[in-house]
Amino acid sequence: MPAEVRTWQRHPDRPFVRAENLIAGLDNPPDWLQHFTTDLAAKYSVGRACTMITSLGRLLTDGQPNxxxxxxxxxxxxxxxMGSLARALESFFTSRGLAMATDQAERLAAGRRQRRVLAVPGPLRPSVEAFSDFMIRSRERSRRAGTLPRTDGTIEAALAIVRDLALFLTSERGEEDWALTDVHDLEAFLAGSPKARKRRLVVLGQFFRFARSRKIVLVDPARGLTARGPSGFTGTTLTLDQQRLLFRRWTTDPAVHPHETLLGMLVLLHGASSREVKLLQAVDLDFRARTARLGDRPHPVPLDPPSWAAVERSLAHREDQKTDNPHVMVTRQTKSGRGPASTAYVSHVLDACGFPPRMIRCTRLLDLVNTMDPKLVAAAFGMDPEATMIYLSDRIDETRLAEWAAAND
Structure with missing residues (x-):
């Protein structure tokens, strides 16, 4: 390939030339086309921007309304x-009030629900499909009433539990009718995952109450079941040595991705949740006071030097992507829009360090609640006072007791 051709393919004026040629070939070019080209040139490479303008040209010349x-x-x-062109158009149009956002998120959620329903064995499937429709209608009523509606994730998790129960009944118990399900079947199903007993039992109660109201079953087999087990915290936490290793990893290793450092430091030192970090925006940062507003916390959180350095690394990474996305954590999928990083992305950010965000956050909350007043912790984190009570330990830390005894001798 001649050098002149290679140079022209990388020339920054190439998208604008292609847009001008497109405008010249249109009888009534839209007013927003030139501004959209400028937006593409600022966010994408030259080749990608030209490809998207070419695809847009086919849409503008297909005889449909523009x-x-x-x-x-x-x-x-x-x-x-829905494709990169649709995402770019959606971000451009919605930011300027030219069009409404698409229902892509609703379509994806509907697809996830459908896949869970289709995984249910045939004889049991119609009832699960009716239960899915019932939850969707209940959500719409909650929205109209102004109450707290179920999220897509909550509905999908409920359908997954009912799907797993249906598979268990057909494969392990040889039952192909919901009316044959009894309390012994549910106990056997719940015994397969003791840690998920409480959550599963809540969903099973909802499903069988629905099934009884529709005469699918005559007796609710989940009615007499209880979520036995300790009410306190039973999860896994990190040791001090593991916390030190993570701190050194995120403060001394430049090869670690900025997003891992940001999430890790805010979770390890400030007990931030994954949701608080993914929703953190640049406007939530006070560069003079070095504070950050995290989630629903009533006051800005003062950031120590290592945490602020992690924030600056993520901001520099965001700056390199040349994006208008207001969030601190910007990915390749979100740099052309204004939405936060996906839950799936954030849930895997810390995979390289070997510890999930929830375990690290629980370690921090457990330490704070057992060394401070739980009500103060709840007030600082914007939590209900009851939410922090589960982290109260019923044991004595012998190392701290020894240090206290030595200090008072």
């Missing part, structure tokens, strides 16, 4: 991803 909402809907690809 109103922003119509163009956005036609740009969407079928399947689980």
């Amino acid at each position: 109103l922003p909402q119509s163009v956005l809907e036609r740009s969407r690809r079928p399947g689980r991803s």
Whole structure:
């Protein structure tokens, strides 16, 4: 390939030239096309921007209306991803009030629900599908009433539990009718995962109450079951040596990804949740006071030097992506829009260190609650006072007791 051609392929004016040629070939070019080209050139490479402008040109010359909402809907690809052009158009149009956001999130959620329902054995499937529709209708009623509706994740988790029960009944108990299910079947199913007993029992109670109201079953087999077990914290936490290793990893290793460092430091030292970190925006940071507003906490959180250094690394990474996304944690999928990183992405950010965010956060909360007043911890974290009580330990830390005794001798 000649050097002149290679140079032109990387030339920053190439997207604008292609857009001008497209505008010249249109009888009535839309007013937003030139501004959209500028937006693409600022966020994408030259080649990618030109490819997207070419795809947009096919939409603008297909004989359909070229109103922003119509163009956005036609740009969407079928399947689980609506495509980079549709995402770029959605971000551009919605930020300027030219079109409404698509229902892509709702479509993806509907697909996830459908996959869970289809995994249920055939004889048991119609009841699970009716239960799914019932939860969706209940959510719509909650929205209209102004109460707290179920999230997509809650509905999908409930369907997954009912699906697992249906598979258990058919494969382990030889039952293909919900009416044959009894309390012994549910006890055997719950015994397979003792740690998930409470959550599973809540969902099973909801499902069988629904089934009884529809005459699918005559007796609710989950009615007499209780969520036995300790009410306090029973999870796994990190040792002090493990915490020190993580701290050194995130403060001394430049090869660690900035997002891992950001999430790790805020969880380890400040007990931040994954949701608080992924929703953190640049406007939530006070660069003079070096504080950050995390989630629903009533006051800004003062950040120590290592934590602030982690924030600066993520901001530098965000700056390199040349994005208008307001969030501190910006990924390749979200740099062209304004939404936060996906839950799936954040849940795997700490995979390289070997410890999940929840375990690290529980370690911090357990330490704070057992060394301070739980009510103060709840007030500082924006939690209900009852939520911190489960972290109260019923044992004595012998090392701290020895230090106390030595100090008072």
